[in-house]
Amino acid sequence: MHTPLTEPPAEAGADSLEDQKAAITRLGHELRTLVETxxxxxxxxDTLHRVADGVRQVTAQLTGRRRARAEIPEVDGFPGGPRMYSPVVGAGSPLAPPVSITPTDDGLIGHCTLGLAHEGPPGYGHGGMSAMLLDELMGQACTAAGTPGMTVSLQMRYHQPIPLETPLRILGRVTGxxxxxVFVTGTITTEADPSTRLVSADGVFIAPDPDRARALFPGLREEA
Known part of the structure; x- marks a missing residue:
């Protein structure tokens, strides 16, 4: 019923990478639809057992070499570029909303809508999801400001619950x-009411020195 997902050897070059990204994006979209459904x-x-058997058959088609734990995917722009499998912004991730990000005059703004897959209290987003959204936007704000760093402290304040199936705005801004x-602030609001904060955060990020960065991310050694 399904065509096996076997592919010819990938050719090096920008075109093949773009084709790979497009395929990853398409699969990610379908997987997010499956998760939400x-x-x-x-x-x-009976239906659930039958579907589970079908999903197992589909999973078995994803053959070939598997990426190692610390390996940086060829389709990623790490550090500083898009991450295809990020659980927050990754177009290829079945876990991500995903968040789309654009620059503002003094930081970054993200747009997303959470579904039932991200539910905490009935009808509202999980508090941990709010923290993950803000951690991502605030971290990317550091990079956009030319001061990339890793989170060492994130102080969250939950003002109101995050509604599901509602367009959201996530802001991240470096303050010093x-x-x-690097000191950063962030907020989550709805698109319809951007003046009312639902969640806010203050964070401290720190840029690892080059030796520490190479130890944390061994995949960067060849590029260093």
């Missing part, structure tokens, strides 16, 4: 630096 369904046990420390 799965958490909504009230199908019978102290040597390798």
């Amino acid at each position: 799965t958490v909504r369904t009230a199908a019978s046990p 630096t102290d040597n390798r420390k």
